[in-house]
Amino acid sequence: MERLPGGRRPRLVSSLGLGRRSWEVTLDEERGRLAWCDPRPPRRVRGNCFVPISEIIAVEETEFNKKQRNIGRWQKMAKLHAFTVYYVKKARNHRWRCSDVTFWCVEEHLCNQWIQALKELLEMQKSRPKQLLVYINPYGGKRQGKRIYEQKVAPLFSLASISTDVVITERANHAKDNLFEVNIYKYDGVVCVGGDGMFSEVMHGLIGRIQKDSGIDQNNPKASLVQCNIRIGIIPAGSTDCICYSTVGISDPVTSALHIIVGDCQPLDVSSVHHNNTFLKYSVSLLGYGFYGDILKDSEKKRWMGPMRYDYSGFKTFLSHHYYEGTIAYQPAKHTHGSPRDKESCRTGCHICKKSEKQLAEQKKEHGLKHEEGEEEWKVIKGKFLAINAVNMSCACPRSPKGLSPAAHLADGSADLILVRKCSRFDFLRYLVRHTNQDDQFDFPFVDVYRVKSFQFTSKLSEDNESNGMDIGKKRFGQFCRDHPACCCNIVNSTWNCDGETLDSSAIEVRVHCQLMKLFARGIEENCKDEAAHSQSSIEQLL
Ligand SMILES: CCCCCCCCCCCCC/C=C/[C@@H](O)[C@H](CO)NC(=O)CCCCCCCCCCCCCCC
Ligand SMILES: Nc1ncnc2c1ncn2[C@@H]1O[C@H](COP(=O)(O)OP(=O)(O)OP(=O)(O)O)[C@@H](O)[C@H]1O
Ligand SMILES: [Ca+2]
Incomplete structure (x- = not known):
């Protein structure tokens, strides 16, 4: 040889x-x-x-x-x-x-x-999956989930000798409920074919099941949650597909299927959302109050429009220009070296995510969770906001290729808290437009951004209600304001948009859990067309 x-x-x-x-x-x-x-x-x-x-x-x-x-x-x-x-x-x-x-x-x-x-x-x-559990939402996005899976993904899985159990969902929460019943431990991963909402269902099913099997009470906001090692693969077939786009760099079913086949692994931060010691939801992409909450609430009534509903409701919400008054308290993420204003973003094998994970693990070992969470300082901000956005990842998607926070990290144990204060419609439009170009969307006097590990929000309305009891006049006014978009006053609450689902409560407590779960993804690779691909095109000339 x-x-x-x-x-x-x-x-x-x-x-x-x-x-x-x-x-x-x-x-x-x-x-x-x-x-x-x-x-x-x-x-x-x-x-x-x-x-x-x-x-x-x-x-x-x-x-x-x-x-x-x-x-x-x-x-x-x-x-x-x-x-x-x-x-x-x-x-x-x-x-x-x-x-x-x-x-x-x-x-x-x-x-x-x-x-x-x-x-x-x-x-x-050894990191390649052999057996997968697949959930297909036939009604997500443009209703193409089943076709996409059968024509583009299943042939690749079979080529790679991956065996699958496929469930086509029949109702919302079918996948989530099913994950509490099946023997999840016999699978190397769970695949969801659909959008961010479908991913959220599967994630809730898996994380919830693992906590249940480990005897952890999800209603305890301070509980140390058990990491979920069963990876989730996303085959994008939704309306926004932000989680797929932000973790792979493109929303493309074949690309995602190949990431699953080669057994890529990308850890992901997950935020838990609680209200009064009651668990509400987990979030991995956007927790948005004000602008994105109002878009979601309006768009839910227009599901029949498909992905276009977001543009329609976005335009409508932009014109309504509602602002909301409230108080935010947050704990800065001191363990991480990154900042939301960094010019570099999270990429495959990100060293900031690795360092942050290590730092958090050391802190936990030294002081225990109580010290870490309880004694660190809280900063408090009161104000009138057009949007409050907390993102665990960049939230890049085809509508906004760099996302809501371009330098946010996928697995650093922190979220970027973006506060957009009351400003003119024109200024807010300038802010939105910067999500679609290379300019810095945080470079405005009415926008603040913080890297946090936990935060709480209470709306002025619920603070007042708690101290005075709800006044009937205000209640009536609230309905009037809701029905008349031209009225920009702050008498009603907005809704939280939690990864594309609405939350029932406006007062919430949020905590980031570093790398609570894992995806079949590689993170976004540095954008170089590598040597292998180059050589390949010359080979094709030869054949
Ligand atoms: C002038 C153009 C400005 C365009 C600005 C585009 C910013 C887009 C930012 C997208 C951020 C997506 C965050 C991801 C959230 C997901 O967890 C969630 C579930 O899938 N999706 C949505 O909530 C769905 C959210 C969908 C948001 C659509 C926003 C559309 C805004 C349109 C404003 C029009 C103003 C025009 C004035 C002349
Ligand atoms: N068979 C079904 N019938 C009705 N709803 C379903 C079904 N299966 C899943 N769902 C629900 O549909 C919701 C939306 O699905 P999905 O996320 O796939 O598409 P989308 O909303 O168009 O995309 P995105 O979340 O990316 O904006 C999910 O929250 C899920 O709970
Ligand atoms: Ca993060």
Whole structure:
């Protein structure tokens, strides 16, 4: 066997046919890649190509005549043996595709040796799922969930030898309830086909089930929740698909299916939301009061419009220009090195998330939860706000490719609390427009942003009600203001938008749980079209 630079031994090196030419193919276990190079590349064509083993989807023996490749005289001289390697090909904008390359040779033994060696290496990829539980919401987004799964995702899962149990949901909360009944521990992961609402259901089912099985009371806002190690995969088929976009970099079902197949893992912070010692919900993307709460409330009545409902209700809510009075108390996230005004954002293998996780674990070990939560300072802000947004991640989505807080981290144990104070319609529009371009949306005198680990909110209305009892006149006025969007006064409460679901209470207590759950995702990769993809396009010129 040949030696590689540095005296390393590759697992296999052979001269194999690829198209009409003979290539040197190397299975380099130490560098974890399959490489093939043309010893005599034609001029102006790069003759090197490689695929990381971690990004190989499957290997299959190939019936050569079925492939109908014209390889000239070789085909006539002997029976040829071939195998096809299916692998991830990276395209622009974080899009992944399944590509394949077929190698051939005359010796059957050599062909089998390659197939076996590649299969053995794939078997060693222990983070890959073998059995998945899939929930499909047939009514999410443009109602394409079932078609997307059957046409684009199921064939890839079957190619990668992943077995699935598929449930097509029949009602809201079907997936969540089901996760409390089935044996979740026999699965390597749960996949949801739908939007952020569907993801939220599956997340509530999984986190809730794990807490129940571990004897943790979710109603206790100070409880130390048990981490959920069963990963969730998201096949985007919703209206916003913000969680998918913010964790993979694109909302594309094939890309997400490939992230699941290769067994990627991205930990995610989760916020718990309580009211008066009662658990309300978990949130991973947006907890929004005011603007985003009002959009959601209005848009729920227009579900029949599909994803367009958000633009319609967004425009309407923008015109209504309601502001809300209330008090926010928050604990700054001192454990993390990042700031919401950073120019760099969270990327694959983010060192800020890793450091923050370590820091939090050390704090917990040293002081215990009581000290950490109880004794740290609370900062209090009172005011009139057009929007109060708490985001655990950037909340990037096709409508806003950099999101509500571009530098927010997926797994640093903190949320970015964005306060947009009462301002003119024109200023608020300038603020919104900056979500769609490169300008800094926090660079306004009426916008403040803090990185927090917990916060509480009480509306002025509920504070007054608690001290005086609800005055009947105010109640009537409230209804009037709700019915007349031109009235911008602050007499009514808004609604909290919790990852696309409304909350019943306006007074809430929120705490971020660092890395409470995990996704089949890689985080957003640095945007470089890598060497492998480049070489691939030149190979295609050759074949
Ligand atoms: C002039 C254009 C300005 C465009 C500004 C776009 C900002 C978009 C920011 C999107 C942030 C999404 C956060 C994610 C939230 C999800 O957990 C949740 C569940 O899926 N989705 C929504 O609540 C759904 C939220 C959907 C929000 C849509 C907002 C549309 C605003 C339109 C304002 C129009 C003003 C025009 C004035 C002439
Ligand atoms: N079979 C069903 N019938 C009715 N509602 C369902 C069904 N299955 C799931 N749901 C509910 O539909 C809600 C919305 O679904 P989903 O998130 O998939 O789409 P969306 O709201 O269009 O997208 P997004 O959340 O990205 O804005 C979820 O909260 C879920 O509880
Ligand atoms: Ca975070």
